[in-house]
Amino acid sequence: xxxxxxxxxxxxxxxxxxxxxxxxxxxxxxxxxxxxxxxxxxxxxxxxxxxxxxxxxxxxxxxxxxxxxxxxxxxxxxxxxxxxxxxxxxxxxxxxxxxxxxxxxxxxxxxxxxxxxxxxxxxxxxxxxxxxxxxxxxxxxxxxxxxxxxxxxxxxxxxxxxxxxxxxxxxxxxxxxxxxxxxxxxxxxxxxxxxxxxxxxxxxxxxxxxxxxxxxxxxxxxxxxxxxxxxxxxxxxxxxxxxxxxxxxxx
Numbered sequence: 001x002x003x004x005x006x007x008x009x010x011x012x013x014x015x016x017x018x019x020x021x022x023x024x025x026x027x028x029x030x031x032x033x034x035x036x037x038x039x040x041x042x043x044x045x046x047x048x049x050x051x052x053x054x055x056x057x058x059x060x061x062x063x064x065x066x067x068x069x070x071x072x073x074x075x076x077x078x079x080x081x082x083x084x085x086x087x088x089x090x091x092x093x094x095x096x097x098x099x100x101x102x103x104x105x106x107x108x109x110x111x112x113x114x115x116x117x118x119x120x121x122x123x124x125x126x127x128x129x130x131x132x133x134x135x136x137x138x139x140x141x142x143x144x145x146x147x148x149x150x151x152x153x154x155x156x157x158x159x160x161x162x163x164x165x166x167x168x169x170x171x172x173x174x175x176x177x178x179x180x181x182x183x184x185x186x187x188x189x190x191x192x193x194x195x196x197x198x199x200x201x202x203x204x205x206x207x208x209x210x211x212x213x214x215x216x217x218x219x220x221x222x223x224x225x226x227x228x229x230x231x232x233x234x235x236x237x238x239x240x241x242x243x244x245x246x247x248x249x250x251x
Contacts, residue, residue, distance in 0.1 A: 002032040002050065009035055009050055013067045026061060028072050030054030034132075038086040038095045041114030049097050051084040058084065058099055058106075062114050077106040077119045083131030087144045090159045098159075100130040100148055107159040124163045126151055128170050132219075136175040138164075138184055139203030147173045147186060154203050164203050169195060174220040176231040179250050187233055189217035194235055194246060215240035 001010050007030055010023040031054030040047045045065035050072070051058055056079060059072035081099040089096045094112035098105055103126055109117040124130070130148040138145040138152055145161070146153040150171060152164035171189045178185045183201035187194055188208070192215055195208035214237025221234045230248035237244060 002035055004031050004033070004054075007032065007052075009048065009061075011067060011069070024068070026069055026072070028052055028059040028061075029057050029074060032059075033081075034083045036084055036086045036097075038097075040095050040110055040112075040116075042094075042112055047114065049084055049086055051081045051099050053081060056080055058097060058108060060097075060114065060116070073115070075108055075116055075119065077108070077121065079104055079106060079121065081106065082129055083133045083148075085133045085135040085146065087135040089135075089144050089155060089157075091143070091157050096159065098133065098135070098146065100133050100146075102129045105130065105146075105148075105153075105161060109159060120159055122160050124151075124153065124161065126163060126166075132172050134173050134175055136184055138175070138186075138199065140183070140201050145203065147175065150188065152186075152203055152205070165205060167197060167205065167208075169208075172217065172219050174222050174233065176222040178231055178248060180230070187220055187222075189213070189220055189235065191216065193217075194220070194233060211246055213237060213244040213246065214242050217244070 008025040012020040029052040033053045035050045045063040047063045048061040057074045061069040079101045084099045094110040096110045097108040107120040133148040143155040143157040145155045150167045150169045153161040154164045169188045173188045183199040186197040194211045197205035197208045213235040216239040217235045218238045219236045225232045233246040235244040
């Protein structure tokens, strides 16, 4: 988890019984906002990518495989960054990082050895902050796309993106096949709601169906929480201080 005030990220190793060991903090840079994992050097060990909004950097911490991490290496895109996503965005078999900001995406191409190439900055035809972001193949073409700031951004397969459908709700989101038709759908959090946009399989989405959640949902997680083979949603609600679980009752 990120610790904005102390310029660090904390790791809590699990005991395997639902409890966790005391946190261990690793220094990064100013105002870490989001963290994601990936094997950036191909050694089979989980590494960390951290976006630091205050210093406008992305920190990469390579994992030692025992729950500890090496000191960060910082990459400077030069723009305020608000969120990040990890994936192979240029199709070379190596994990990359995408960081987002207002109207811009910063593509950090991975070299496959834990280092990254020169950042590529692209500006899109939107006027809102492009975060939170989620990476998924939303149009089924084998190239990773993005859900960012309520926009569907279709990947070109080279680390650049086209501006697609505006879903009209710049909010935390998640993806999953919620109606069981084999096409990815989108869930977006509202003020006290979750909106489900069913996908057509081509990167476009239908008008949303609204489901009640708690007060001010901040994040969504997808999982089969009742073991029936259907993706459900867990929603963290900031103001009401609880978690809502939306059980999928579809076919």
